[in-house]
Amino acid sequence: MDDDFRSVTDIAALELGAAPRDDHTDRVELVTLMRFATGDGVLAFGSRAAAWRVCTLLGTQLKTPGRVAVIGPRARPRWQVRVAEATGVRIRLGLLDRRRGGRRVQGLPPEVIARLDQDAAAIARAGFSAAGTVHLTGPVPRLQITCPTLAVALAVAGALRRVGAVAGVRHHERTGAEQVTVAGIDAVATALAAIGAPRAAQRMRVRWDDRCRSRAYSATRELTAANTGRAQHAAATQVAAVRAALAVLGDRVPDHLAAIAHLRLQHPQAGMGALGKLASPPLSKDTVAGRLRRLIALAERHTTQPDTTQTS
Structure with missing residues (x-):
């Protein structure tokens, strides 16, 4: 399918799923992705490329399989990844705190947070792959990542800021989730390029420019019609x-x-x-x-x- 028929989010997911990484970056990405999984080890994605990326990381990093299933309506499908032996995977990735009875860590593991400056792009990339979308509605473009806890949201926002994108965190009253938001065409383009999706950043700029021209044309037509009506x-x-x-x-x-x-x-x-x-x-x-x-x-x-x- 041509990029003209894909959303910016889908274009970014394809880029992120295909880009080569090194072993350390893959590990950080997998740790962050698993922090977005449900208690029984299930991840849901809006992109097939993102789902298969997780399965690839599970296989290369932990030799653990992940099963992919398509859920939801055919018009807007989602890809669900169920991680085998989710508890063991979390222990190996440092997502369970043994000192507190095996409870899940609130944010990311300390060893990941300690290298936030070096691994910022990998953390931000994983956050976007897990629960990120790009919106071209409203007064400015927005990149939003819905996080499971405030600690995760703060870590992802901090990673985005370290790659040059100003990010804010707010609590979503209706869903109870924490939402990381990058607003503005330059900030969103910077974030997309930094996490490894420069083509998506370019397409976003083109579409936003087209939308602005269309809105200006519509406004001119409405003004002309109003002036004609008054005359x-x-x-x-x-x-x-x-x-x-x-x-x-x-x-x-x-x-x-x-x-x-x-x-x-x-x-x-x-x-x-x-x-x-x-x-x-x-x-x-x-x-x-x-x-x-x-x-x-x-x-x-x-x-x-x-x-x-x-x-x-």
């Missing part, structure tokens, strides 16, 4: 006022005002400039507008002043 309403109002003025004044209308009034009635949607060109001799639009105003004002004076031509 048509003003013209209709003026035509009605001119017709009423002629009815009030009758044969008392000065010839130069009568001429422009009849042009206005004959061409109800024409602008002042167009009416001026139709006049004989041609008039400027300011002259046309002034004569129409004087006609309407003359009729208003006749309706408000008493008629002194009749005697009691």
